[in-house]
Amino acid sequence: xxxxxxxxxxxxxxxxxxxxxxxxxxxxxxxxxxxxxxxxxxxxxxxxxxxxxxxxxxxxxxxxxxxxxxxxxxxxxxxxxxxxxxxxxxxxxxxxxxxxxxxxxxxxxxxxxxxxxxxxxxxxxxxxxxxxxxxxxxxxxxxxxxxxxxxxxxxxxxxxxxxxxxxxxxxxxxxxxxxxxxxxxxxxxxxxxxxxxxxxxxxxxxxxxxxxxxxxxxxxxxxxxxxxxxxxxxxxxxxxxxxxxxxxxxxxxxxxxxxxxxxxxxxxxxxxxxxxxxxxxxxxxxxxxxxxxxxxxxxxxxxxxxxxxxxxxxxxxxxxxxxxxxxxxxxxxxxxxxxxxxxxxxxxxxxxxxxxxxxxxxxxxxxxxxxxxxxxxxxxxxxxxxxxxxxxxxxxxxxxxxxxxxxxxxxxxxxxxxxxxxxxxxxxxxxxxxxxxxx
Numbered sequence: 001x002x003x004x005x006x007x008x009x010x011x012x013x014x015x016x017x018x019x020x021x022x023x024x025x026x027x028x029x030x031x032x033x034x035x036x037x038x039x040x041x042x043x044x045x046x047x048x049x050x051x052x053x054x055x056x057x058x059x060x061x062x063x064x065x066x067x068x069x070x071x072x073x074x075x076x077x078x079x080x081x082x083x084x085x086x087x088x089x090x091x092x093x094x095x096x097x098x099x100x101x102x103x104x105x106x107x108x109x110x111x112x113x114x115x116x117x118x119x120x121x122x123x124x125x126x127x128x129x130x131x132x133x134x135x136x137x138x139x140x141x142x143x144x145x146x147x148x149x150x151x152x153x154x155x156x157x158x159x160x161x162x163x164x165x166x167x168x169x170x171x172x173x174x175x176x177x178x179x180x181x182x183x184x185x186x187x188x189x190x191x192x193x194x195x196x197x198x199x200x201x202x203x204x205x206x207x208x209x210x211x212x213x214x215x216x217x218x219x220x221x222x223x224x225x226x227x228x229x230x231x232x233x234x235x236x237x238x239x240x241x242x243x244x245x246x247x248x249x250x251x252x253x254x255x256x257x258x259x260x261x262x263x264x265x266x267x268x269x270x271x272x273x274x275x276x277x278x279x280x281x282x283x284x285x286x287x288x289x290x291x292x293x294x295x296x297x298x299x300x301x302x303x304x305x306x307x308x309x310x311x312x313x314x315x316x317x318x319x320x321x322x323x324x325x326x327x328x329x330x331x332x333x334x335x336x337x338x339x340x341x342x343x344x345x346x347x348x349x350x351x352x353x354x355x356x357x358x359x360x361x362x363x364x365x366x367x368x369x370x371x372x373x374x375x376x377x378x379x380x381x382x383x384x385x386x387x388x389x390x391x392x393x394x395x396x397x398x399x400x401x402x403x404x405x406x407x408x409x410x411x412x413x414x415x416x417x418x419x420x421x422x423x424x425x426x427x428x429x430x431x432x433x434x435x436x437x438x439x
Contacts, residue, residue, distance in 0.1 A: 012413075031307065
């Protein structure tokens with residue numbers, strides 16, 4: 001059985017009796033009419049399915065604790081769904097921390113990660129009872145301990161380390177190699193532990209945290225990462241008589257954006273990780289650590305689609321045909337930023353079988369605002385609704401107000417019902433922080 005991350009479309013995608021695409025039992029043409037476009041749509045069944053798949057894949061390991069990488073998609077509704085499935089959260093900003101808290105979820109099972117946490121963010125995390133802070137560098141060690149001294153509190157921490165492992169993905173989303181902005185080099189760990197044991201008494205080190213990258217199609221990187229972390233735990237144990245109890249191996253499992261993508265299944269990744277754990281725990285003679293993983297894209301990517309309305313078109317003489325949609329790089333920056341590729345189709349079936357090869361352009365004032373290059377669509381016409389697949393991760397979370405466009409609405413679909421989980425931004429909200437200065 002395929003994992004949801006290996007599908008291009010949400011698990012509930014069907015052609016209904018009208019001949020229209022439906023997701024979660026909801027007709028996409030009717031959703032577009034009811035809520036307008038651009039529109040983010042999240043299929044609850046797909047999201048819950050892969051959340052449970054991760055838990056089942058690792059269920060043989062008693063000390064397994066999954067966390068959701070919030071940067072992929074963080075709203076109150078998404079947080080509540082995943083918390084109900086037993087997930088904690090990997091949060092990377094004050095905004096993500098506050099969103100989890102605002103959803104009525106304890107932060108005790110969450111980790112605050114990031115390379116330049118502010119004093120305000122650290123204060124918020126501590127005050128709201130964050131379970132772990134993944135410390136990224138020496139200046140953060142000092143700042144965090146200073147804040148804790150002022151509060152007369154202690155804080156459990158992980159050390160973010162660069163394991164020296166590179167995965168074959170876009171250079172911007174490689175985070176485990178040595179020349180990375182994230183984490184301590186392994187050669188710095190002794191200095192870190194000496195500072196914690198001798199000077200920073202308000203910090204309680206629990207384990208190590210690493211992340212090798214994103215949109216990963218290999219499995220060996222996780223095996224290697226586990227060995228690096230277990231080996232380091234053994235070295236620390238031998239030198240400092242401290243046996244760390246936790247490892248966080250991050251996330252990064254890829255998803256199928258196009259037919260050329262071949263990510264492994266969740267079970268395949270779990271098999272590799274658990275085998276490496278078993279072998280290296282025995283090899284280095286350490287206790288079984290708590291195992292954290294942090295899937296993000298693979299949890300929500302396939303769960304989400306974006307609906308657009310086709311607008312103007314342009315035929316370049318002896319060249320491409322462009323069709324513009326009512327969104328673009330402000331609601332999905334990935335094609336412009338990473339050269340990311342997507343699959344899409346019109347939501348309404350047509351009698352005509354005439355295929356046209358077109359390029360889907362956004363409406364923003366940038367030549368690089370191209371969502372999909374040269375896709376075949378069935379007789380596309382102005383007013384048609386286009387469904388772009390696999391936009392659940394990093395669409396909404398990287399959205400902007402470029403050209404002062406309004407951020408789209410997001411709806412959740414399930415059991416033939418739809419509900420708004422993020423309202424469409426209004427013009428009043430767009431300018432609510434503007435101030436005309438009279439100086």
